[in-house]
Every structure is written in structure tokens, then in C-alpha cells.
Amino acid sequence: MRTPSIVLGKEIRCAGLTKQFDGAAVLGPLDITFIAGQTTALVGPSGCGKSTFLRLIAGLDLPSAGSVCIGSQSPKEVAKRGALSMAFQDPALLPWRTVRENIALGAKLARKSDNGVDDLIALVGLSGFETHRPAELSGGMRQRAAIARSLVSEPELLLLDEPFGSVDALTRARLNAELPPLWRKRAATTIMVTHSVDEAVLLSERIIVLSERPATVVADLSVTFDEPRTAKLIDGHEFQSRKAQVLRALGVAV
Amino acid sequence: MQIWAGFMTALVAISLWGGAAHVFSESVLVASPSGVWAFVSSNSGLLVRATLTTAQNAALGFVWGNIAAVIMAGLVTMQPRAERVVSASALVIFCLPLVATGPILRVISGPGSAPQIALAGLAVYYTTYLALLVGLRAMPRSWSDLMSVYGRGSFMTLITVRARASLPYLFAGLQIAAPAAFLGAMIGEFTGAERGLGVLTLRAMRGLDVDATWSLALISATVAVLAYALVGRIGERLVGYAPVIILSPPKPPTRRNIWPGIAEMVAAALFLLLLWQVAMDVFQLNRFFAKRPGDVVRYLAADADARLTLWVALKETMAATIPGFLSGLLLGAGLAVAVILFPKATRVVLPVAVALRSIPIITTAPLIVLALGRGATGTITVVAVMIFFPTFVACLQGLRQAPQQIIDVFHTYGAGPVRVLGAAQIPAMMPALFASAKMAVPAAILAVTTTEWLATGKGIGVLMALTSTTSNYNMLWSCIVAITLVAVVMYAAVLWAERMVLAIYASEQLT
Numbered sequence: 001m002r003t004p005s006i007v008l009g010k011e012i013r014c015a016g017l018t019k020q021f022d023g024a025a026v027l028g029p030l031d032i033t034f035i036a037g038q039t040t041a042l043v044g045p046s047g048c049g050k051s052t053f054l055r056l057i058a059g060l061d062l063p064s065a066g067s068v069c070i071g072s073q074s075p076k077e078v079a080k081r082g083a084l085s086m087a088f089q090d091p092a093l094l095p096w097r098t099v100r101e102n103i104a105l106g107a108k109l110a111r112k113s114d115n116g117v118d119d120l121i122a123l124v125g126l127s128g129f130e131t132h133r134p135a136e137l138s139g140g141m142r143q144r145a146a147i148a149r150s151l152v153s154e155p156e157l158l159l160l161d162e163p164f165g166s167v168d169a170l171t172r173a174r175l176n177a178e179l180p181p182l183w184r185k186r187a188a189t190t191i192m193v194t195h196s197v198d199e200a201v202l203l204s205e206r207i208i209v210l211s212e213r214p215a216t217v218v219a220d221l222s223v224t225f226d227e228p229r230t231a232k233l234i235d236g237h238e239f240q241s242r243k244a245q246v247l248r249a250l251g252v253a254v
Numbered sequence: 255m256q257i258w259a260g261f262m263t264a265l266v267a268i269s270l271w272g273g274a275a276h277v278f279s280e281s282v283l284v285a286s287p288s289g290v291w292a293f294v295s296s297n298s299g300l301l302v303r304a305t306l307t308t309a310q311n312a313a314l315g316f317v318w319g320n321i322a323a324v325i326m327a328g329l330v331t332m333q334p335r336a337e338r339v340v341s342a343s344a345l346v347i348f349c350l351p352l353v354a355t356g357p358i359l360r361v362i363s364g365p366g367s368a369p370q371i372a373l374a375g376l377a378v379y380y381t382t383y384l385a386l387l388v389g390l391r392a393m394p395r396s397w398s399d400l401m402s403v404y405g406r407g408s409f410m411t412l413i414t415v416r417a418r419a420s421l422p423y424l425f426a427g428l429q430i431a432a433p434a435a436f437l438g439a440m441i442g443e444f445t446g447a448e449r450g451l452g453v454l455t456l457r458a459m460r461g462l463d464v465d466a467t468w469s470l471a472l473i474s475a476t477v478a479v480l481a482y483a484l485v486g487r488i489g490e491r492l493v494g495y496a497p498v499i500i501l502s503p504p505k506p507p508t509r510r511n512i513w514p515g516i517a518e519m520v521a522a523a524l525f526l527l528l529l530w531q532v533a534m535d536v537f538q539l540n541r542f543f544a545k546r547p548g549d550v551v552r553y554l555a556a557d558a559d560a561r562l563t564l565w566v567a568l569k570e571t572m573a574a575t576i577p578g579f580l581s582g583l584l585l586g587a588g589l590a591v592a593v594i595l596f597p598k599a600t601r602v603v604l605p606v607a608v609a610l611r612s613i614p615i616i617t618t619a620p621l622i623v624l625a626l627g628r629g630a631t632g633t634i635t636v637v638a639v640m641i642f643f644p645t646f647v648a649c650l651q652g653l654r655q656a657p658q659q660i661i662d663v664f665h666t667y668g669a670g671p672v673r674v675l676g677a678a679q680i681p682a683m684m685p686a687l688f689a690s691a692k693m694a695v696p697a698a699i700l701a702v703t704t705t706e707w708l709a710t711g712k713g714i715g716v717l718m719a720l721t722s723t724t725s726n727y728n729m730l731w732s733c734i735v736a737i738t739l740v741a742v743v744m745y746a747a748v749l750w751a752e753r754m755v756l757a758i759y760a761s762e763q764l765t
């Protein structure tokens with residue numbers, strides 16, 4: 001049993017967070033505090049506002065009302081320190097850069113050293129494709145390159161928007177096993193949007209289930225298993241009961 | 255392959271030309287290939303020297319004009335609020351009719367090559383500026399999000415992402431600019447230079463020397479095509495990847511308050527008037543030829559005859575400009591669409607189109623007018639030819655930018671090429687079409703005034719030429735103001751149409 005590492009002053013506090021587009025409410029009001037060093041999964045129906053939520057936390061959009069505070073700083077200030085990174089739903093690779101250059105860009109933009117690039121390339125299974133350009137990769141390979149780019153700057157706050165969306169089941173299982181220790185080792189606060197309930201239960205220490213648009217919190221569950229977690233957990237009773245809880249919150253009959 | 259196609263086209267063109275010369279042998283219109291050959295071989299030394307002079311001036315103007323364009327586009331991208339004032343000033347300066355600025359620059363600078371270089375620079379900076387501006391904005395939102403996530407501002411985004419992403423657009427602009435610089439340098443030479451192809455052309459036209467006119471037209475066309483091809487080749491080398499595909503969600507049209515826009519326009523106008531006045535005072539230019547805004551107002555207010563003369567000339571000019579402008583755009587876009595529908599036609603159409611646009615308008619204008627008469631038809635044709643090619647190239651680029659995924663979706667439903675065209679490719683072409691329309695406004699005015707001056711003897715072009723030779727500088731400056739205002743109004747009309755259409759199709763181009 002691992003004690004959640006509560007680092008005071010680095011938690012993410014969303015207070016009364018609301019977003020409207022052209023007067024139509026898309027999100028909130030949300031009052032959520034993400035505990036530092038924890039991995040939180042966000043699940044919810046498509047179009048409910050999950051990406052919008054992540055964009056507000058990243059400071060890419062401004063809330064219509066309410067606020068986001070990371071420790072004592074605003075998202076923009078955290079971004080300026082190079083302590084934030086995000087893997088988008090769309091991989092957003094630059095077509096004129098090779099895989100290696102695209103991944104190293106994450107370190108360069110955050111003003112960090114790019115020593116870890118080669119290890120990460122191996123980890124996401126892109127060895128041998130370092131000098132390929134994005135146009136020569138498959139959709140899943142592009143997504144893996146984008147994940148590697150988000151990790152290379154060793155961020156304090158990691159935002160993942162459906163990071164494994166178009167990755168095959170086998171690679172997905174491997175990444176599920178290998179990536180979480182990586183971000184936990186660095187005590188990164190991770191917020192991950194996923195459509196896979198299995199993945200949410202397996203990877204996170206907390207699951208927040210959101211309602212239909214405008215998104216509000218339907219359920220807030222903590223997930224504790226013996227560490228390190230392995231794929232064997234999935235067959236266990238505890239795992240299945242957690243999963244059923246999430247599915248019920250999503251309105252799926254179990 | 256392309257070289258082969260170009261060669262075949264040239265061969266066909268020469269045989270057609272030989273045939274035409276045979277048929278029209280009685281007229282003074284078409285030189286025969288043998289006549290041209292005789293002229294070129296007996297004047298080869300002179301022609302080589304003249305070509306080198308003009309090419310050198312054009313190259314210098316090309317460099318300076320494009321440096322200015324890059325600086326302005328970078329500035330506007332980082333400071334979008336400056337766009338209106340910068341763009342409006344750039345546009346107005348670009349719309350100043352070369353037919354009038356040439357003589358004035360000549361009076362100011364005396365003999366030498368300064369006016370040629372200045373006119374070549376003036377002929378290119380605006381096209382490059384617009385193309386680059388489109389390119390700097392043609393960026394998926396996720397790329398700028400990526401930069402913000404790492405807390406990087408607009409300058410870092412400009413140099414790491416936008417600059418590189420805009421390269422294909424920049425080279426499309428530079429490619430069009432290369433023949434334009436040549437044309438600008440030639441017009442500069444008309445104003446009393448000692449050497450150059452422009453000087454020889456003017457002399458040949460005045461003497462109605464058909465062989466010489468054709469030879470010079472061919473030489474200028476060849477140089478222009480070579481410059482075009484060279485820039486294209488360098489671009490291919492440097493860009494080296496398939497152009498970026500833009501998939502950004504369309505924004506619903508927002509009813510923006512128009513007053514801030516109008517305020518910005520007024521600010522730009524005041525800024526330009528101030529610039530005009532201050533520049534002349536600072537350089538202590540002689541009031542006799544360097545009129546200030548106040549002089550023009552006083553002159554037009556006092557003299558009713560002058561107002562009438564100006565109005566009549568302006569009407570004649572517009573009667574050719576508007577139809578020529580519209581038909582040039584329509585022809586360019588239409589041919590681009592045709593080429594997409596019948597890809598095999600590219601090989602024939604492209605070399606012909608390159609040749610047509612690259613032949614400096616100066617040398618074709620008198621020939622076209624001779625062929626079609628001094629009425630509006632001749633001038634309209636010259637304008638259409640001038641506008642056609644940049645529009646065609648830009649639209650073709652736009653059509654080819656249509657996202658392949660979307661086209662694929664249509665194909666999986668068995669949609670034919672026409673459906674795909676309407677649903678995916680034409681929308682992708684719209685930003686390019688409007689960028690061309692904007693560039694076409696000053697080009698149309700340049701073509702009309704030059705044709706009027708050299709060939710038809712009508713309209714404001716000839717009024718400007720007359721008044722600069724009779725030293726009626728009050729009227730000359732009034733003409734400049736009038737024609738510039740017309741250009742601004744036409745430009746505003748294009749902008750308005752663009753807002754309407756792009757609001758639906760390509761929201762990332764709107765700021």
C-alpha cells in the first residue's frame with residue numbers, strides 16, 4: 001500500500017470552474033482538487049467537456065467563471081517554468097521534424113536537457129523510426145511519439161487526453177504497465193482522460209466520472225491496489241467491483 | 255517529364271506562331287520567326303547587355319522588396335493588432351500607380367538605376383507579404399497550443415513553428431514575385447533610364463518595329479520564366495515535405511461591431527497622410543513636383559474643369575478595370591478547378607499559363623491592343639491576362655491542400671470527383687482565391703494604367719503620363735490620390751466578400 005504523496009502547495013485547485021462557448025454552458029461549475037503526485041482518470045461521455053477541462057487546467061483557454069490554481073501559481077506561470085506538458089487528442093507533430101526531433105522538442109521548449117529521448121523512444125516502441133517523419137508513421141505510432149514528447153521534459157503536471165486512443169491492445173497493455181511507474185517515480189501529478197474504464201481503474205489512484213455536457217462530477221472514487229500493479233489485477237474481484245461502480249456512474253447497466 | 259512537356263508546348267507554340275505569321279503576313283502585328291531571329295542575331299551584344307542590366311536591377315529590387323515583406327509579415331503575426339494599419343499602409347503604397355511614381359522618382363533621384371530598383375521592389379513586396387501572412391497563419395491550433403503548454407510566447411512560436419510552416423506559401427509568393435520584379439524594373443526603365451530591356455522595348459514600340467518588339471517580348475518572357483523556375487526549384491529543395499494540412503473547426507460567423515474596423519481604417523489613412531506630408535518636408539522635396547496633401551485638396555477644390563477631366567478619365571479606367579479583374583479571377587480559379595478534374599491537362603495548361611503570366615505585360619499590351627482594338631476589350635484582356643496566372647497558381651495550391659482524409663471519406667461512399675470538389679476542394683481553395691483577389695487589385699490597376707499609357711491613349715493612365723510630361727504636377731498628384739482611393743475601395747470590397755465566405759470555410763485565417 002502506497003501512501004499518496006501529498007506535497008503541500010502543488011495540488012491543483014479548481015474552484016467554481018465554468019466554461020461557456022457562445023453563451024452555451026459546456027462545463028461546470030466544477031470544484032475539484034487534484035492531489036499532488038496522484039494519477040487521476042477523467043471519464044465521461046463523448047462531448048461532455050473533458051478536453052475543455054484539460055485545456056482550462058493547462059491555461060490554454062480561460063474559464064468563463066471560477067479559477068484554476070496550481071500550488072500558488074496560475075497555469076500560465078507553471079507553463080512558463082516548463083513544468084507542464086500535455087499530450088493532445090491530435091498528436092500535433094511538426095511534419096518537417098523527424099520523430100527524434102519532434103520528441104526532443106518537448107525538452108527544448110521546456111528548457112530541459114534531452115538526455116532521456118532515446119530511452120523514451122525505446123519505451124514507446126519507436127526504435128528504428130528515429131529519423132522518420134510523421135507522415136511516414138501510422139496513427140498509433142504518431143500518438144506514441146506525442147506521448148514520448150510529453151514525458152521528455154519530466155513535467156510536474158502531466159495532462160493526457162486519450163493518450164492511447166489509437167494504440168493497439170498489445171502496445172497499450174505494455175504502455176499501461178511501463179508508463180505509470182515512470183510518471184510516479186517523478187511524483188508527477190497526472191490527469192488522464194480515457195474512454196477505457198479498464199485503463200482508468202488499472203492506471204489511476206482516483207477516478208472522476210463526469211456527466212453529460214455541461215460536465216459536473218457524478219462520482220469521485222479512489223482506487224487503491226497493491227503496488228506495483230500488474231495486468232493480473234484485472235481478473236481480481238476488487239478490480240471488477242471498482243469497474244462496475246464506474247460503469248454504473250456512467251449510466252451503463254451492469 | 256515536365257521539361258519534355260514544356261519543350262513540346264514551345265514547339266507547338268512556335269509552329270502556331272509561324273502559321274499565324276504566314277496568315278497575317280499583311281498586318282503589322284505578328285513578326286515571323288525568321289524576322290525575330292534576324293533581329294536577335296544582328297543585335298546580340300546589345301541585347302545581352304540590356305538583359306543583364308535589367309536582370310540586375312530586378313534582382314536588387316527583388317531582394318529589398320522581399321526583405322521588407324518578411325519584416326512586415328513577422329511584425330503583424332506577432333502583433334495582430336498592428337495588422338490593419340500595416341496592411342493598409344502596405345496596400346496603399348502598393349497601389350500607387352507605377353506609371354506616376356516612376357517619373358516622380360526619376361525627377362527626385364536623377365539619372366541612375368534607383369527608380370528601376372525601387373519600382374522592382376514595389377512590384378514584389380506586397381505579393382510576398384500577403385502570401386507569407388497566409389502561410390504564417392496556416393497552422394493547426396494544436397501547434398500553437400503545444401507552444402503555450404510550455405509557456406512559450408508568440409516570438410518562439412513564430413520562429414520554431416510558423417516560419418517553417420509558412421515556407422511553402424512563402425515560395426509560392428516568391429515565385430510570383432520573380433517575374434513581377436522583372437516587370438517593375440522594366441517600367442522603371444521607361445522613365446528615362448539609359449540602358450536595359452525596357453529602354454529598348456519603348457524604342458521598338460515607338461518606332462513600330464514589330465520584329466524588335468517580338469524579340470524583346472520573347473527575351474523578357476524567357477528570363478521571367480527562368481526566374482520563376484529557379485525560385486520554384488529552390489523552394490522544392492528547401493520545403494522538402496508535403497504541405498501542411500489544416501483541419502480546424504469552422505467558427506460560426508460572428509457579427510463583429512464594424513466601428514473598431516472603421517476606426518482602424520481612419521487611423522491608417524491619417525498615418526499615411528502624415529507620412530506623405532512629413533516625408534516630403536523632411537527630405538525638403540521641391541514643392542513644384544512634390545505636392546503635399548493640402549496642395550491636392552486646394553487644386554481640386556478650386557478647379558471645376560480639373561475635377562471633370564479627372565472624373566471622365568477615372569470612369570474610362572474603371573470600365574476596363576472591373577470586368578478585367580473579375581474575368582481574370584474567374585478564369586484563374588476555373589482553370590485550376592479544370593486541372594484538378596482532368597489531371598492530365600496539367601502538363602499542357604501549366605507551361606502555357608506560366609508563359610502567359612511571365613511575359614511582362616508591357617510588351618504584350620500594345621500587341622493585344624493592336625489585335626483587339628483600342629476599345630475596352632483590349633484593355634480588359636490585358637488586365638485578365640495579368641491577373642489570371644497568380645490566381646491560377648494559388649488556386650491550384652489551395653485545391654491540392656484539401657485534406658486527404660476528407661477526400662478519402664467521400665471516396666468510400668463512392669462520391670465522384672465533382673462531389674469531392676464541391677465538398678472538400680473548393681472550400682480549401684477559398685483562402686487562396688481571396689489572397690489572389692487581394693493581390694489582383696493593384697495588379698489590375700497597374701495593367702490598366704500602363705496599357706492606357708502605352709497603347710490606348712484613354713483613361714487615367716494617359717492623363718498621368720501627359721501631366722508628368724507637361725509638368726502639371728497638381729493634376730498628377732490628384733490622379734495618384736484618385737486611383738489609390740479606387741484601389742482601396744476595391745480592396746475593401748474583396749475583404750468584405752472574404753469575411754463572408756471564410757467565416758464558413760477557414761476560420762484560422764480570420765483574426
Ligand SMILES: Nc1ncnc2c1ncn2[C@@H]1O[C@H](COP(=O)(O)OP(=O)(O)OP(=O)(O)O)[C@@H](O)[C@H]1O
Pocket residue numbers: 021022026045046047048049050051052053089213
Ligand atoms: N472552441 C469551441 N467552440 C464552441 N464549442 C466548443 C469548442 N470546443 C468544444 N466545444 C464544445 O464543447 C463540448 C465539449 O467538448 P470537448 O472537446 O471538451 O469534449 P470531450 O469530452 O473531450 O469529448 P471527446 O470524448 O469526444 O473527446 C462539445 O459539445 C463541443 O461541441
Ligand SMILES: [Mg+2]
Pocket residue numbers: 050051052089161
Ligand atoms: Mg476530447
